[in-house]
Amino acid sequence: MSESHVSAQQKAVEEDLVNRVLASFDNCENPRLKQVMQSLTVHLHDFIRDVRLTEEEWNYGIDFLTKVGHITDDKRQEFVLLSDTLGASMQTIAVNNEAYGDATEATVFGPFFLDDAPKVENGGDISFGAAGQPAWVEGTVKDTEGNPISGARIEVWECDEDGLYDVQYGDDRRTARAHLFSDEQGRYAFWGLTPVPYPIPHDGPVGQMLQSVGRSPVRAAHLHFMVTAPEKRTLVTHIFVDGDPQLEIGDSVFGVKDSLIKEFKRQPAGTETPDGRDLGEQTWAHARFDIVLAPAES
Template structure:
């Protein structure tokens, strides 16, 4: 791949009209192959994919060596993917495709909370906790008290909204990255009758996405950091409301200036995690001994389902 001929906007190869006709004829034949597709949406998707894919190949004058490299790269992405690791999601994330899909499907609506990437570390059946309990389940890190409300865009509280919350430990590892089958740093809870929620978690820390596979090699090849800005994941659902998948990020985290490896940061989602000295009284009277802790507030606004 490194030996491929370099071309740029000012040095494009001259393509004869005869060659252009050959290439365009192929595009048209591929497009026509989808004409009998019964599902109109599928037909549209396949034909537009064909146009954009062939445009890319023709635009960059893709070499056969580069095509072979790309096929091998995608094969490696598939081989490393399993029920605990989704390398295709990582690839989508690092190319900004995940965030672009989120942008397209979560149009700005009034004062609704902004969405961001889902990430590869969500799992089903996280434990249920009551308001005020701890999602860490033994994960190491600085305790953090997180509280807030869930409301609609008119300011009405939403009781019984389901909040799924997950995060890494102080070493930047999610439970599913360990081999001992632990379930920690994640839980689900419900907003109370006033739309309020509260729980103990851990103060988020920056961490690298898994970079020991093909996506990590890609990032290294282009000189990009695999590190994500410190964050805490939320997925919030309620009847007749648009499902919200989002994070909150830590104000003052140096990684915010360097950049988030999956382009997930939005200014509205950066929140203060105020550090409290050891011995400071906690909101629920929990005794943390000689530990420092932090507290953050996240008021969530859900858009209507049809928005």
């Protein structure tokens, strides 16, 4: 039954309930909390009434969220995956990172960031032995006026060539992640890995949801960045690999933006590296990512 076929008497019963729930927040002393809870109530009840949700479907939804909670731990955040795959993460990012001049666009944080990544010097290697094609990544950090930002903290993390992050191995390794700082001219550089497409963890309830609706769990190849500097808006973003076929298929968490697609130019074995590193018979890639930070109050 669609809502349009609901009797006037039934609609009055349902609307009365909505109004009583809304009124229950009238004594909330925090105006922002009151706004959020009342808006949530309206949208939640509108959803239930719009699709005429059955009790069986409601119980299934509760069971689904319970399973999301049970599989979540200190190394796996299934709620983040759920938010990402529903586009809620990207919508929140869009709301909170309004366009400002030529500031670099933000995208999803993802579930695999750790705040204890090792430090490397400019030009260092963040792979720490993780498997994959070496990639030299370099660029600058500037403000929207074009001034270089020295001392910006740059966190980077990515998967290995098998599509796995260090935390997914179940041991204490710290690989393919690090932090470094821009120099006095705002420059930075590091050795990482050429990103590859990989599936988000899909052995849990979120994966079951994607399978049920005919969606792929695969993410387009990418390299994560989080950049912070005094009086600047924190930038959480990543860059994608130009030419990656997954870009045409789609990114499972809706994180791709055209401005973030960068060329990882493949270099034949034996090609001289920017820092003189001897890679022997390995091929490698070269990418440039110039970062522009918006003011903190933008």
